[in-house]
Amino acid sequence: MSKGLVTAEIIEELKKIVGEKYVYTDKDKLDPYSHDEVTDPHYMKEAQVVVLPATTEEVSKVVKLCYDNDIVMVPRAAGTGLAAGAVAIFGGVIISIERMNKIVEIDKANMVVVAEPGITTAALQDAVNKEGLFYAGDPCSGDSCFIGGNVATNAGGNRAVKYGVTRDQVMGIEVVTPSGEVVQLGGKFRKNATGYMLMHLYIGSEGTLGIITKVYLKLVALPKYEMDLLAVFDNLDAAIALTPKVMNAGITPVCVEFMDNASIKQVEVFLNEKLQHSDVGNYIIIQIAGDSEDVLDDQCMIIDELARENGALDVLVADKDKIWKSRKAYLEADRQRSLVFSMEDIVVPMTEIPGAVQQISRLAEKYDVAMHCAGHCGDGNVHIDILKDDRTQEEWEEMLPKIQKEIYALVYSLGGRLSGEHGIGFKRAQLMKEYMDPVEMELMRSVKKALDPKNIMNPGKVVDVNDEIPVQ
Amino acid sequence: MSKGLVTAEIIEELKKIVGEKYVYTDKDKLDPYSHDEVTDPHYMKEAQVVVLPATTEEVSKVVKLCYDNDIVMVPRAAGTGLAAGAVAIFGGVIISIERMNKIVEIDKANMVVVAEPGITTAALQDAVNKEGLFYAGDPCSGDSCFIGGNVATNAGGNRAVKYGVTRDQVMGIEVVTPSGEVVQLGGKFRKNATGYMLMHLYIGSEGTLGIITKVYLKLVALPKYEMDLLAVFDNLDAAIALTPKVMNAGITPVCVEFMDNASIKQVEVFLNEKLQHSDVGNYIIIQIAGDSEDVLDDQCMIIDELARENGALDVLVADKDKIWKSRKAYLEADRQRSLVFSMEDIVVPMTEIPGAVQQISRLAEKYDVAMHCAGHCGDGNVHIDILKDDRTQEEWEEMLPKIQKEIYALVYSLGGRLSGEHGIGFKRAQLMKEYMDPVEMELMRSVKKALDPKNIMNPGKVVDVNDEIPVQ
Numbered sequence: 001m002s003k004g005l006v007t008a009e010i011i012e013e014l015k016k017i018v019g020e021k022y023v024y025t026d027k028d029k030l031d032p033y034s035h036d037e038v039t040d041p042h043y044m045k046e047a048q049v050v051v052l053p054a055t056t057e058e059v060s061k062v063v064k065l066c067y068d069n070d071i072v073m074v075p076r077a078a079g080t081g082l083a084a085g086a087v088a089i090f091g092g093v094i095i096s097i098e099r100m101n102k103i104v105e106i107d108k109a110n111m112v113v114v115a116e117p118g119i120t121t122a123a124l125q126d127a128v129n130k131e132g133l134f135y136a137g138d139p140c141s142g143d144s145c146f147i148g149g150n151v152a153t154n155a156g157g158n159r160a161v162k163y164g165v166t167r168d169q170v171m172g173i174e175v176v177t178p179s180g181e182v183v184q185l186g187g188k189f190r191k192n193a194t195g196y197m198l199m200h201l202y203i204g205s206e207g208t209l210g211i212i213t214k215v216y217l218k219l220v221a222l223p224k225y226e227m228d229l230l231a232v233f234d235n236l237d238a239a240i241a242l243t244p245k246v247m248n249a250g251i252t253p254v255c256v257e258f259m260d261n262a263s264i265k266q267v268e269v270f271l272n273e274k275l276q277h278s279d280v281g282n283y284i285i286i287q288i289a290g291d292s293e294d295v296l297d298d299q300c301m302i303i304d305e306l307a308r309e310n311g312a313l314d315v316l317v318a319d320k321d322k323i324w325k326s327r328k329a330y331l332e333a334d335r336q337r338s339l340v341f342s343m344e345d346i347v348v349p350m351t352e353i354p355g356a357v358q359q360i361s362r363l364a365e366k367y368d369v370a371m372h373c374a375g376h377c378g379d380g381n382v383h384i385d386i387l388k389d390d391r392t393q394e395e396w397e398e399m400l401p402k403i404q405k406e407i408y409a410l411v412y413s414l415g416g417r418l419s420g421e422h423g424i425g426f427k428r429a430q431l432m433k434e435y436m437d438p439v440e441m442e443l444m445r446s447v448k449k450a451l452d453p454k455n456i457m458n459p460g461k462v463v464d465v466n467d468e469i470p471v472q
Numbered sequence: 473m474s475k476g477l478v479t480a481e482i483i484e485e486l487k488k489i490v491g492e493k494y495v496y497t498d499k500d501k502l503d504p505y506s507h508d509e510v511t512d513p514h515y516m517k518e519a520q521v522v523v524l525p526a527t528t529e530e531v532s533k534v535v536k537l538c539y540d541n542d543i544v545m546v547p548r549a550a551g552t553g554l555a556a557g558a559v560a561i562f563g564g565v566i567i568s569i570e571r572m573n574k575i576v577e578i579d580k581a582n583m584v585v586v587a588e589p590g591i592t593t594a595a596l597q598d599a600v601n602k603e604g605l606f607y608a609g610d611p612c613s614g615d616s617c618f619i620g621g622n623v624a625t626n627a628g629g630n631r632a633v634k635y636g637v638t639r640d641q642v643m644g645i646e647v648v649t650p651s652g653e654v655v656q657l658g659g660k661f662r663k664n665a666t667g668y669m670l671m672h673l674y675i676g677s678e679g680t681l682g683i684i685t686k687v688y689l690k691l692v693a694l695p696k697y698e699m700d701l702l703a704v705f706d707n708l709d710a711a712i713a714l715t716p717k718v719m720n721a722g723i724t725p726v727c728v729e730f731m732d733n734a735s736i737k738q739v740e741v742f743l744n745e746k747l748q749h750s751d752v753g754n755y756i757i758i759q760i761a762g763d764s765e766d767v768l769d770d771q772c773m774i775i776d777e778l779a780r781e782n783g784a785l786d787v788l789v790a791d792k793d794k795i796w797k798s799r800k801a802y803l804e805a806d807r808q809r810s811l812v813f814s815m816e817d818i819v820v821p822m823t824e825i826p827g828a829v830q831q832i833s834r835l836a837e838k839y840d841v842a843m844h845c846a847g848h849c850g851d852g853n854v855h856i857d858i859l860k861d862d863r864t865q866e867e868w869e870e871m872l873p874k875i876q877k878e879i880y881a882l883v884y885s886l887g888g889r890l891s892g893e894h895g896i897g898f899k900r901a902q903l904m905k906e907y908m909d910p911v912e913m914e915l916m917r918s919v920k921k922a923l924d925p926k927n928i929m930n931p932g933k934v935v936d937v938n939d940e941i942p943v944q
Contacts (some may be wrong), residue, residue: 109716165838183911188821190851191892250693316883349660379662420663436739439655450922
């Protein structure tokens, strides 16, 4: 399918819609939009033009213009993704929602926040906290990522064990369809059985079906008490195997996170500070929260006992700031050591994590490559940073697919999936084709074709409808 | 589009697949399948044939046979629906999953139950309770409805305030597509960002996109303590306005239910027993649950205080069995009085319920008709039973659409939707066309066309793809 080109006339039209200063075509202004957080140059591409609409109406007009001229569109939030989903790999117009960054309303009585998509998750969290309420979505990149991006990618994060992922917080969205029509799906109501839940189809569709221009998010009561525990194990399997035991004991933690010893050592270098038991330790971080200190104390004792039964070297109430700084530094620490690395994002049944991680360390030995594991063991989601280190780009590009092939064959044999929270984007679109059940893949293609018949809304990401991807 | 006919040859083929005794064609055997819980004869139709497969493989073979011969299929669970979704209004083959009624596995470590779709919700709940775990889905018809029907209709129910609706409990489903292919969407993992979440599209699609043949459901810890409170008000508005106050006080109840005075009086007649304050009372039933009796006691005191501030006549710890028997008798009580009645299922933002209920009593006066309101005020979902009483069928069919028109115009003006939990089925398909945003409607049509291109999977339900519905 041949796509239209972004001509000088199109750029003039875009300027008429959003104003001249909000259409970027200069190299220095385009540069930040040429990549997301994936540092491999293979997943970078200079955009031809970036447009920054300020309202839903402007988004709609921009989209209609592109639609009428068969021009590829790439919706973009903060660009903090890890799958090259918001990069203009196949050219066209990047539509950035960064100027749409206001909270529309905090409706305390209905416990809903209505926001534009370009506000950072942290700013939204702060705003509702001030009203005594709590937004439970919590991706690690909360300080910089946008809420619209969270919804478009169904961002996961740390609190999923208790509160679920972003999807579970969304009550409604406003979407601009690939032909520029505006539709509100869901709203300020908590049940809906009125036809197909298209809202859930758009959530996590990574900008391939439309552009999210407003979100309605569920708020809950701020938990009164919160406690972070750190359990340290010299045996990683025993560490991870603690999770189902805690949950089976009737405790629903906010989160259960883990870091393997290699990750801890790397973070220690990055932060330049000594971390507890970093010589041999693997960390399990458990956050519990609730309305009764007594209940938390009881849960704390049960977790302590279960951890020690499972061979923990140490169990302690953690310094909240310090422990989360360490956990959240995982990505940056690896990036500092090796700018180019691949972060895999597998998800498996909770009980299969120890087996998966064992196999991964065998792969690290086999390929003589650094592979650091950390992640959300309370929900089966494991991040594996595979570091390029001082390999040449050529060696790297030869080795990485082999390792990925072994990882994903393993993951699917364990009943897992390619991505728990980072999504498919462009980075994993080829892997999807290789590993996804062909029936499921074909259903996804049918949906994409039905909702984006011109294949101009972020094409080539998530679901390829053509075997040959159109390149401009 | 002309559909194929269920010929004698087709019936022979069906018998070969599932066995002769599981293909019903005799009138007495077909009769129970000619309706669901909707008692209006307008929504009943004798099926031509009912087939009862025992396995996914048999379902797939039956579906392939129908697909190859362009025969309409109507998937059916327990037939406890309230929207005529599982009735063969347009002929064809009813595929009942009632024989697929086993629990496949209770996976305690991963806190997942895997079940066939034909087990009753109550049987599934009991089975997991015995393992010390809790399945939170809880439609009022739990004793008789099937879990597969719950998932296919995204059943709501009583515990949605704290635990969400059926959708929120589902981790995975196995689906047979309209062409007979089998696909597993989701599974025993708690996060998934691997392409479009088709699982969420099938959940609540009321058998119009495929047949659910297996479900993976999330289990949680059994709450240690539970308490049911009854607050009685002579003013219905004040009663309902209690809900946001409780939630804003930092309490997340399991449920907040209400019954208006007319409903209470009707239930009193039906149960033939005296209910508290039935002379003037409107009920608010609040269930709270948690792991600390002290916390529950505190919450109980706060609720008591808030209710009295709001003008409650009485606030008491309720006899659990008695109060829920009353609440759950709402439907049967109205049915006993007037076999034919229409149960509307509106959903609005929580704070709009009092306004909506006020308008509804005005409508009851205007049309001089009994309209009883009860429902789930914690999530904005209000049931309105409109009773035919001794009107002729002709008078009834003239009056009802007028009342519905006024109700739904009101609901949409308040930012609500047609159905909170009962779904669209055949009963509300026409209303969907009238009240749904045409852009949303067209998106739904596109999805239906993409996933059921022959329009043979429960056609004419939920989303009409043709203005003219094909009738055999």
